[in-house]
Amino acid sequence: MNHAPAGPPGREPRPPGSAPGRPLGRALEEGPVVLDGGLSNQLEAQGRDLSDALWSARLLIEGPGAIEAAHTAYARAGARVLTTAGYQATFEGFARRGIGRAEAAGLFARSVRLARRAAGTVERDVWVAGSVGPYGAMLADGSEYRGRYGLSVRELERFHRPRIEALAAAGPDVLALETVPDTEEAEALLRAVEGCGLPVWLSYSVAGGRTRAGQPLETAFGLVRGREDVLAVGVNCSDPAEAGRAVAVAAEVSGKPVVVYPNSGERWEAAGGRGWTGVPTFTPDAARDWAAAGARLIGGCCRVGPRTIAALAAVLGAGRPAPDGPGPGAGRPGR
Numbered sequence: 001m002n003h004a005p006a007g008p009p010g011r012e013p014r015p016p017g018s019a020p021g022r023p024l025g026r027a028l029e030e031g032p033v034v035l036d037g038g039l040s041n042q043l044e045a046q047g048r049d050l051s052d053a054l055w056s057a058r059l060l061i062e063g064p065g066a067i068e069a070a071h072t073a074y075a076r077a078g079a080r081v082l083t084t085a086g087y088q089a090t091f092e093g094f095a096r097r098g099i100g101r102a103e104a105a106g107l108f109a110r111s112v113r114l115a116r117r118a119a120g121t122v123e124r125d126v127w128v129a130g131s132v133g134p135y136g137a138m139l140a141d142g143s144e145y146r147g148r149y150g151l152s153v154r155e156l157e158r159f160h161r162p163r164i165e166a167l168a169a170a171g172p173d174v175l176a177l178e179t180v181p182d183t184e185e186a187e188a189l190l191r192a193v194e195g196c197g198l199p200v201w202l203s204y205s206v207a208g209g210r211t212r213a214g215q216p217l218e219t220a221f222g223l224v225r226g227r228e229d230v231l232a233v234g235v236n237c238s239d240p241a242e243a244g245r246a247v248a249v250a251a252e253v254s255g256k257p258v259v260v261y262p263n264s265g266e267r268w269e270a271a272g273g274r275g276w277t278g279v280p281t282f283t284p285d286a287a288r289d290w291a292a293a294g295a296r297l298i299g300g301c302c303r304v305g306p307r308t309i310a311a312l313a314a315v316l317g318a319g320r321p322a323p324d325g326p327g328p329g330a331g332r333p334g335r
Helices: 024-030 039-045 055-062 064-077 091-095 101-119 135-139 153-170 183-192 217-222 240-254 286-292 306-315
Strands: 081-083 127-132 174-180 200-204 230-236 258-261 267-269 275-277 295-298
Touching: 024 230, 039 055, 039 064, 055 064, 055 101, 064 081, 064 101, 064 306, 081 101, 081 174, 091 101, 091 153, 101 127, 101 153, 127 153, 135 153, 153 174, 153 183, 174 183, 174 230, 183 200, 183 217, 200 217, 200 258, 217 240, 230 240, 230 295, 240 258, 240 286, 286 295, 286 306
Parallel strands: 081 127, 127 174, 174 200, 200 230, 230 258, 258 295
Antiparallel strands: 267 275
């Protein structure tokens, strides 16, 4: 049985499962809100092996306590949005492990429940974002960084809708449509969330000032204009050097608050040794410029851990002591 970790001495934690007292969209009107960092690197820093096609979603089956502990580390570092372990969770992926649809739906619900319990360990509003990764994440072959899978928008919509419905039924505060490589999949996702009853953010992975599939950012961000259910649009799982221009374009084109959570700046080498190369270039101080340009949801993705999120929170005026936990884990691209 998994119990919510105790809060700091002298602090009464929120009741497990309780939701914030106000919508996330209202908080964005007041100023920037700090997101968490990469879930996978924190899990690996905790000693978990994620070398599996289900990746972090496997721990929804085998190690839910580790996921809750990772969420808790980010909440205590100052994150006000915790993103669930659903990035690579799909009905199709679970079916390959012999897990039926009813049990898989229960795992989606568990992902939300674990994040909600972790949110209850701190004395402030912490929202839960249900992660909806791209189709390529299910393939586990890196194709989410290329896009253009050879599927129609309608086929992609049919793929995404069932798990969006399962996640929405579990009651997160927002859905994170993240690491989207191209406008075709973005269009499919936006169709799939219609009627789900939750606000969403749409976040592309970009390179060279364009989507991973090569489309102009103006086109990509323009898809959400006029969509009342979209509370933010922007980029994630990209080099920090891409963030500044992407934030400016997203703010100008979409008319929405911007979400931005880049990688550490290290590069994943899929061939040969399959590992990270280079040095981190993610600088929490850059968040001031992102916020000035219109970013309201600001955090980190791959290889950005709780210590960096604590520093980011301090820069944005929500500082908390940096945890003593380990730095970046081994990981691989994605959440």
